[in-house]
Amino acid sequence: MEEHLQATVAYAVDAKSLWNDLKERYSKGNQTRVFQIKTEIALLKQEELSVRDYYKKLKLLWDELEFYLEHPSCSCGARAMITGQREMEKSYQFLMGLTSEFNTIRSTILGIEPMPSLNKVYNLVANEE
Numbered sequence: 001m002e003e004h005l006q007a008t009v010a011y012a013v014d015a016k017s018l019w020n021d022l023k024e025r026y027s028k029g030n031q032t033r034v035f036q037i038k039t040e041i042a043l044l045k046q047e048e049l050s051v052r053d054y055y056k057k058l059k060l061l062w063d064e065l066e067f068y069l070e071h072p073s074c075s076c077g078a079r080a081m082i083t084g085q086r087e088m089e090k091s092y093q094f095l096m097g098l099t100s101e102f103n104t105i106r107s108t109i110l111g112i113e114p115m116p117s118l119n120k121v122y123n124l125v126a127n128e129e
Helices: 003-009 015-026 031-043 051-068 078-096 100-110 118-128
Strands: none
Touching: 031 051, 051 078, 051 118, 078 100, 078 118, 100 118
């Protein structure tokens, strides 16, 4: 670490607080990139792509977006709830972009309670192709 930074972080309680402090101090903000990724996800449609290639493009965008999103570190169950909500949102995004060829399987999936996992949704759609 550069000398001029050492003095400003010498009393950090732990590595996590050290990194959070440096991130807050020196990051350029990621709101623009998060907006771009969310826009790309919203506009992405299967069109001429195979289900596999369409899902692969979405997965790359989702993975990049996850990098920028907050992840609670509490033990109260919020992390599991947020993770579940994000997965369900990804399932909806995936289903929304499919071509009309998949209307029947889309309706079937949306009728399942509780909503299947993202991997199961992908598997059900891929088996229809």
